[in-house]
Amino acid sequence: MKSNMARGNLILIEGLDRSGKTTQTTRLVETLQRKGKEVELIKFPDRTTPIGRLINAYLVDKSFQLSDQSAHLLFSANRWELAEQIKQKLENGTNIILDRYVYSGIAYTAAKGLDFQWCKNCDIGLPKPDLIIFLNLINNETRSGFGDERYEIKSFQEKVKTQFELFFNEQNWHTIVVDHQTIEQVEDKVWKLVFPLVDHETTTPIDLFK
Template identity: 65%
Template structure:
């Protein structure tokens, strides 16, 4: 059996990650691919509930280090589930992951390597699709400004931190400026197909 594909969709706030991860899941289902969607932060777990309060209640105070470690711990809450799904041949779609964890916290001034270290050992995505505005802005998207980090100047710093990952071998930028939801969905599907084909071919070589 082939190991499932682990695909993460990343990006700044309101770039369309949740819209696209749910569309991707529907399309995988229709194509007969057994897939699971996991969104980070996963706000319903014990740690996720604290994170949700932190994000939605500006009066709830946490040190930057504590907040960072909670986001990481939230991924570790789900790590075994992700690994088991992949080993069972299931595809897993992640709505944000380690990269968001590092980018948001290092944008606050915490050292990049310190931010990465608690996530070391988590399953590594086969592909990370980074949803990016080249010219336009995510701050004009509906709903922007509701949560703690949705401040334009901070978003710019987060973008700079995200881009430190751009030379990683699993990183792929998807430009979303002026593209409809359907058009972005097609670009994501094309990338998924490349990775899925590569996994199948890798299997053929060794069996």
């Protein structure tokens, strides 16, 4: 892609389970659409792909046994399935909103005790977001409504949060504390971070994880 061509922005919303990611990504897409922006929402894992269907079986069926290494590689492979599609859409001017991505993959596996750097290595070369927003729920006791999937356990979510905190100084990373905030208040904070990015043409090449 030529550096003087405008492209779409890659915007990621991360967070623990029940922190409001799906609500905020959906609302952000709707806002961008109302403002006439080309936009697409991608959720990871994408359970519609061949690898995604295998991941879905692993998440919902706790009798489905995989080594932690195998599971991590599957989640990474799911992201790689869509890597070229993401690049092409960005180059064609579409803004892409991600609900979970590389950071979730690393945090969830490292929370099981696997080497942090090994977890990162699998995603080297994937498109890197222009903006990362982490929805941080500080008081775990206020989080409710967990489902029945493999990782939807409060004690494990605390371990995941500890791994996420290792990213807090990453470039383009912003944390929003969602405790005692309404959906609308969080939405407003998200938009204040997103607006400066989408209000101007992005001409820099797509960054990659290194």
